[in-house]
Amino acid sequence: EVQLVESGGGLVQPGGSLRLSCAASGFTIDEYAMHWVRQVPGKGLEWVSGISWNSGTTGYVDSVKGRFSISRDNGKNSLYLQMNSMRAEDTALYYCAKNGVKSDDWYFDLWGPGTLVIVSS
Amino acid sequence: DIQMTQSPSTLSASVGDRVTITCRASQSIGSWLAWYQQRPGKPPKLLIYKASTLQTGVPSRFSGSGSGTEFTLTISSLQPDDFATYYCQQYNSYSTFGQGAKLEIK
Numbered sequence: 001e002v003q004l005v006e007s008g009g010g011l012v013q014p015g016g017s018l019r020l021s022c023a024a025s026g027f028t029i030d031e032y033a034m035h036w037v038r039q040v041p042g043k044g045l046e047w048v049s050g051i052s053w054n055s056g057t058t059g060y061v062d063s064v065k066g067r068f069s070i071s072r073d074n075g076k077n078s079l080y081l082q083m084n085s086m087r088a089e090d091t092a093l094y095y096c097a098k099n100g101v102k103s104d105d106w107y108f109d110l111w112g113p114g115t116l117v118i119v120s121s
Numbered sequence: 122d123i124q125m126t127q128s129p130s131t132l133s134a135s136v137g138d139r140v141t142i143t144c145r146a147s148q149s150i151g152s153w154l155a156w157y158q159q160r161p162g163k164p165p166k167l168l169i170y171k172a173s174t175l176q177t178g179v180p181s182r183f184s185g186s187g188s189g190t191e192f193t194l195t196i197s198s199l200q201p202d203d204f205a206t207y208y209c210q211q212y213n214s215y216s217t218f219g220q221g222a223k224l225e226i227k
Contacts, residue, residue, distance in 0.1 A: 037218075044218060044219075044220045045157075045210075045218040045221070046218065047210075047215065047216035047218060050216065059215040061215075062122065095165075100155075100167065100176075105171075105212055106212040106215065107155040107170045107210060107212050107216075108155075108165075108167060109167045109176065111164035111166075112164065114164060
């Protein structure tokens with residue numbers, strides 16, 4: 001079965017760090033850009049970060065620049081998001097998403113179920 | 122940064138109705154626009170990409186149109202499964218989502 005499964009979410013204090021992981025199965029991620037999208041429960045979607053197939057290009061929403069870092073390990077068929085200096089406003093359900101095509105068109109055709117991150121003291 | 126604005130934010134309709142949701146970009150994005158459907162408790166599902174290309178497996182009652190700064194998603198005849206929240210997304214410059222449009226049963 002083709003799927004993405006996120007892990008690593010949880011409760012973290014403001015200023016703390018967390019590393020999210022996304023494991024792909026049923027396909028290989030090595031030809032696709034991959035992304036993180038978050039959603040505050042009951043609110044809308046926000047693209048957080050994306051990374052090209054070869055890690056040559058990365059992008060971040062302004063609110064996480066300098067604090068979050070996206071990476072991938074194609075050999076492990078996995079995507080990661082290192083989150084540092086976390087803030088209450090980072091509280092959300094974090095989705096891993098696969099690019100729809102083997103190009104730089106960053107739309108998403110496969111999503112994981114999400115992992116919940118709560119930033120609170 | 123490119124901002125995406127959807128309208129209406131909420132709409133009420135009945136099974137069989139034809140509905141249209143509009144998405145406007147703060148600057149031209151060509152045809153680099155996607156539409157997603159999200160049901161409660163589920164991740165989003167891709168419906169349309171490149172403004173008007175239907176994703177494989179998506180029913181033909183869904184259609185998209187537009188280019189530049191104004192885009193529409195149309196559902197030709199609403200089915201019970203279609204009551205959900207719909208998001209547009211630009212991918213001309215990185216990515217930005219609209220705020221969503223919730224489609225409710227009248």
